[in-house]
Amino acid sequence: MVFSSLIFIFLFLPITILTYYICPRNLKNFVLLIASLIFYGWGEPLYIFLMIFSTIFSYITGLIINKFRHCKRISLAVFMLSVVVNLGILCFFKYYGFLIDNINSIFNLNIVVNKLPLPVGISFYTFQTMSYIIDVYLDKVSVQKNIISFGTYITMFPQLVAGPIVKYGDIAKQLDNRKENLSSFGEGVEIFIIGLAKKVLLANNIGVLWSSIKSTPLGEISIISAWLGIIGFTFQIYFDFSGYSDMAIGLGKMFGFELMENFNYPYISKSVTEFWRRWHISLGSWFREYVYIPLGGNKIGKLKQYRNLFIVWFLTGFWHGASWNFIFWGLYFGFFVTIEKIFLLNCLKSKPKFISHVYTLLVIVVGWVLFEFDSMTVCVNFIKVMFGLEDNMLLDSTAIYYIYTNIVLFVILIICSTPLPKKIILYVKSNLKLWSIIIIPLIYLLLLFISTAYLVNESYNPFLYFKF
Structure with a gap:
């Protein structure tokens, strides 16, 4: 089940919400827990047992770590086990097939691997269980003794399958002491509708253009078409993922939770x-708190800081998927972040903002090529087409058609990528x-109506981050 579906919006x-608000306070987390398990099990009934196991296992190991805190040997052993x-x-579900494929390639073997479907959201809820165990072990948070409250934290459907990644310390007090009110509920509805419109009206529509260009043989794509596509x-990917995050944050507010912002233009x-x-x-x-800082961050010398940055960016890329293109994508951004820390940031400060912005967007757009194509050969060839290193035409009739039919959409996308719409709404509300x-x-009712109308007949409605 996805947020941008009629069955979710008008049934689930x-x-x-009705069940949640008519139940007494002591049953609200239980209602959310059951609803979340139904939500997750709707599309993957088998993997619901995997998530339940992970939840119960982490809950028990947290209790054991807390009980034997005075005995470092036992608490450390249980922590490491968890x-x-x-x-x-x-790693088994996400990286096992990737590992076997590379072993076969390197050693010319033919080990057969039965690749299992990736459980939706496993990367997200695994990081949540780990943040809890790490913080309990380091005594940063109090152990959660109520398994219903802990299960609610892990399985809460608004952020279960694609984030934002919620650290236990950020939500611990809200699990048992949150206060729902009409104002927060209304704000949540507004944010949810904005996220829905981002996803359905913007991401899905521009996704059709990219899908068409991506499926065209590289030899038939003009340079302009390649740039339009990427x-x-x-x-x-921005409006798809930020739209989902907005919907998650909005849903959280409806149930009294304050989830962290995940995108900021x-x-x-x-x-x-x-x-x-x-x-x-x-x-x-998450990576900064649980990887970069424990490795020493920027407090152990420049060379080790750069090493730490590349470790974090390698893991960031690998977290996104079991494929070499994601690893190269992570290291690609690790390279630019590192050279900016070494000297480039100081150079950019002395340049006009326009130049800094163009440089940043160029790096980002090329980076998305690495992200999108799992074949490195196709990725390199597509970049060659973009920069005129192949024999492709600069402009053809197909590119002109793409521009003509999508120019208004591109203008809307550009405007909505800036804080301008939000500033206008805040100005109207204040003045x-x-x-x-x-x-x-x-306006919100109109957005909901148009989004719903699109969903009735829409066949293209993926959530890109579900596969991570």
Whole structure:
């Protein structure tokens, strides 16, 4: 089940909200837990047992670590066991086939591997269980003794399958002491509708363009078409993933939770470093807290800092998928972040902002080529086409058609990638009270209506980050 589906919006969500609000306080987490298990099991009934095992195992090991805190040997052994088991489950389902394929290739073997479907959201909820175990072991948070509350944290459907990654310390108090109110619920509805519109009206529509160009043989694509396609994907993945995150944050507010912001207009960045402070914020925060800082961060000398950066970026790429293109994608951005720390950031500060922005967008767009193509040969050839290193035409009738039919959509995408729409809404709410009361709700209702109309007949409705 996905948020941008009619069955979720008009059946699952209303029933869950109604049940949640009519239940007494002590049953609200139980309602969320059951609803979340139904949500997850809707498409993957078998893997629901895997998630339940991971939840119960992490809950028990957390209790044991807390009980034997005075005995470092036992608490460390249980901590290591928990980390190994959780990472082992993730690696088995996500990386086992990749490992065997590479062993076969290197040693010319023919080991048969039955590749299992990747459990949706396993990368996200594994990181959540690990953040809890790590913080309990380091005594940063109190152990959760209520298994219903802990299960709610791990399985909570708003952020279960594609984040944002919620660290236990950020939500511990909210699990048992949150307060729902009409104002927060209304704000949650607004954010959910915005996210839905991003996904259905923007990401899906520009995704059709990229899907068409991507499926065209490279020899038949003009240079302009190649750029239009990958720029289209650049917008698609942003509005797809940020739309999902907005919907997750909005749903969280409906149930009294405050989830962290996951995107902050990344395409207005003027450096790659700034871009990664604005893109997938929860993932960057997780790696910074649980990998970069424990490795020593930037406090152990420049060379080791750069080593730590490349370790983090290797893991960031590998986290996204069991394929060499994701590893190269991570190291690609690790390279630019590192050279910016060495000298490039200082150089960019002395240049006009326009130059910094163009440089950043160029690096990002090329990076998305690495991200999107799992074949490195196709990836390299596509980049060659983009930069005119093949014999492809600069412009053809197909490219002109793409421009003509998508120019308005591109303008809307550019505007919506900036804070301008949000600033306009905030201005209306602050200074035009009558308009705020009448017009703003009508706009949200219109967005919901149009999005629903698209969903009725829409056949192209993927969530790109579900596969990670």
